[in-house]
Amino acid sequence: MEFNLPLLEKLTQTPGAPGYEDKIRQAIMDEIKGDVDEIWVDNIGNLVAVKRSQKADAPIVVVDAHMDEIAFMVNHIDDNGYLQVLPLGGFDPKTLTAQRVIVHGKKDLIGVFGGKAIHVMTPEERKKSPELDDYFIDLGLPKEEVLKYVSLGNVVTRERNLLEMGDFVTTKSLDNRISVYILIEALRRLERVPFHVYALFSVQEEVGLRGATVAAQTIQPDFSICLDVTLANDMSGVGGNKRITLAGKGTAIKIMDGRTICDSRMVDFLKSTAEREGISWQAEIMNVGGTNTASLQTLGKGGSIAGAISIPLRYMHQVTESAHKKDVQDTISLLVAALETIDKHHWAR
Template identity: 60%
Template sequence: MELNIDLLSRICKAPGAPGYEGPIRQLVLDELASLADEVKVDNLGNVIALKKGQNTPEHKKVMVAAHMDEIGFIVTHVDDAGFVRFHTLGGFDPKTLTAQRVIVHGKQDLVGVMGSKPIHVMSQEERNKLPKTTDYFIDLGLPKEEVEKYIRVGDPITRERDLIEVGECVNGKSIDNRVSVFVLIEALRALKNPPYDVYAVFTVQEEVGIRGANVAAHQIDPDFGLGLDTTIAFDVPGAPAHERVTQLGKGAAIKIMDASTICDPRMVDFLQTTAEKSNISWQPEILTAGGTDTAGVQRMGKRGAIAGAISIPTRHLHQVIEMAHKKDIADCIDLLQSALHTFDKYNWAHS
């Protein structure tokens, strides 16, 4: 499959910190215009696109969730010299903030840089300490009076980085989880006459607690649920085999469990069987820390859902150099649309 790298690049670049997903939401809405039978935005900001299924007697519902938000920051203070202090929205390893550009989204977007105390004037004790997010500030290169013309407390901040192709991979910021937004859009493009109603949900505020998926699942009350998200590929020098979780280039990851979800064994088997029947490369995923929208999809409907997840293996997560293999992305698109076409062919009875 030839990937639409231009679309993936635009999806990754669009701003959308948790709670401030407006720009990426509009891009998603534009792409969905001809791909779904119904599209709506709920009160929290989730985009819910319905692709109607055939008139099967069961009239089952499938919910697929991919979160739109990216880790980011929020302005908390502008000091007398014009430097911006911030609070994180989502999880950061503080050392990854060093030497990065950011965009503060106020009345006008302003590009700034993450600054901290220069190593040249650090004490030996300071040099040996791990950095904290509070060690950093944002330098916009402007005095306070100019900054305050455009920026105020509460404005969101995102990271500045383009998507590029590196070898057989794509590399950039916010591949977590914009690659899943891309996968869901492309699977919808390929989806023709699914047996059951498919609710493609582009969720908000996942990075701060799976909030959008919880609300959407409560509305939809799905029979079946799939989360789409990235997962760790720790296939790098020095990584022991048992800690790798997944590897780039080995295919779509089929989640067995993470810290927030034990996937339904029926869904795991269904996805694995579907991949094998369709000659799609896949690998198992057990992630002992972290969670995804799968948890909300599984538990927040009235009856619960038979739920699992398809994950895109990704190196360097929650950095601006996240890396995913193009073949794995294509495998995830193929697996998702194959599964959505064949939900009615599997025996879902409890064993």
């Protein structure tokens, strides 16, 4: 299976801050419209694409990949034309120093996260962990020029090209565009569709699982598989139980996270599918964080049999994130095999 770098580049470089997913939604729609039977956008902005089973009364399985990315919103412009921002999603502020961003105003403007130079910091300031309020965005323009293009409420995304780094791909927004990539590739490879497959490219996950909350109540899935990234803290100084997953050791089958205990039947199904198909996998067990699995599991009528397939990711919610290409390919293989054989599993308790 060839890795489609041009597609991943398109997905990671297209902006889509929470609540402002228009451009990434259109990019996804352009990619999948020939591979599905039906497609629509709901009121909150979720993109839903369906591959239908030949059996009209077949159960529904939702596969979710949220399309928003962590970002910022302009909430102040000072007398020198510098911008201050609020976060849209969680950031590690210490990674923002001197990093480039794109301010999406009347036209896109490149900016830099600026802050006090270390040369003029006090000893106490040098020891202090920076916070977002310690930074400003410098557009290199005087205030009168800034105001021609930038308004309060404009969103800001990171600026970072896609690169191959050894066996990894590294860029911004792999959380969660790598899952969007996987779902698109899976839709193209599906040959057998025993259940109706609803591909859900959801909005506003980074600010509270909002899109999936709406979709779960609308679609009422019988089964749910969430695609998202997970922590790969496989580096020096991190203890074994804090590593969560290891990059390059295969896709991760979620057992639990801070908001979900996955249905044991779905966990068993994904494990047995991976083992039957010879797909490398590892268990994901963590007591922090959360994904759309929580909404999809609980908010439909009667709930759904829900689980998740996760992609190990280094440097999550930082300026650049890195994923091992083998883990990505293993995730595609597991998802396709699961969707094509989901009717063969014994689902009764």
